[in-house]
């Protein structure tokens with residue numbers, strides 16, 4: 466039964482509205498609001514590269530804020546609930562760390578223990594206990610026993626999209642998938658479970674690798690803005706970076722509370738920039754809970770001139786993309802959830818002239 470039925474029968478005046486809201490279509494749209502956000506950290510330290518670091522005092526401030534206002538949940542619980550179309554508590558959020566740095570144990574783990582927060586660390590298994598700045602396997606076991614999960618970040622943090630000299634498409638895909646499967650196998654040997662969660666190194670992926678991983682039962686995690694919902698692409702789940710220039714809690718608060726943008730269709734299906742890019746990106750939106758006129762899209766900090774036709778938004782693509790990673794972000798305020806924004810990000814990856822991708 467529609468969960469607002471009791472409220473409906475208590476007020477005859479809004480019966481018609483209620484009948485509409487109890488329709489299967491509305492129920493479906495309402496379920497789509499089941500939502501979560503995933504944060505991505507790297508270093509938690511004050512003596513590591515600023516661009517990927519969150520200072521320990523700032524990290525503690527983030528967690529104190531989450532403890533007061535959010536439901537911090539295991540990544541696995543969030544992914545499984547969303548995939549099964551089950552509801553999540555409002556403001557569900559997961560915390561992830563990439564790269565397995567030792568400072569996660571030193572500076573983040575005690576804070577997570579303080580609040581009893583679960584978290585997930587994406588690691589390169591062959592680097593654990595080998596590279597000087599990495600966790601050891603004993604530390605991984607201890608953290609695992611105390612609320613952390615460990616997942617796949619490839620064997621060697623390769624740029625997935627880089628090709629070897631004269632490598633065919635088939636050989637490239639086979640090499641990349643073998644790398645990820647081998648990392649998963651090494652991880653499973655050590656921690657005793659296999660989540661099949663892969664965080665793409667540098668956040669880079671393309672349609673082929675995403676589909677190949679989905680076929681093999683993996684969930685892929687990227688690094689771009691947006692909430693996650695049951696309609697999200699589970700081959701490239703957005704995560705909000707929370708380090709470097711994104712660590713400021715003032716701006717991060719809005720992202721923590723963001724909602725997954727209900728994009729029904731996107732004309733851009735592959736994030737890799739080619740020589741024959743279309744002139745526009747066309748987004749078909751489920752605009753039940755926002756005004757189309759209030760959708761704003763941004764490119765490199767500048768607001769873009771978009772056009773709309775019904776629930777279709779046309780966003781002109783830049784004439785020239787920078788080498789490396791860039792993205793178009795679109796946001797719009799929710800009508801129902803005051804002060805919260807739907808947030809969507811379309812990443813673009815452009816290779817250098819020699820075909821390789823920069824760090």
Ligand SMILES: [Zn+2]
Pocket residue numbers: 563564618622666667
């Ligand atoms: Zn990484």
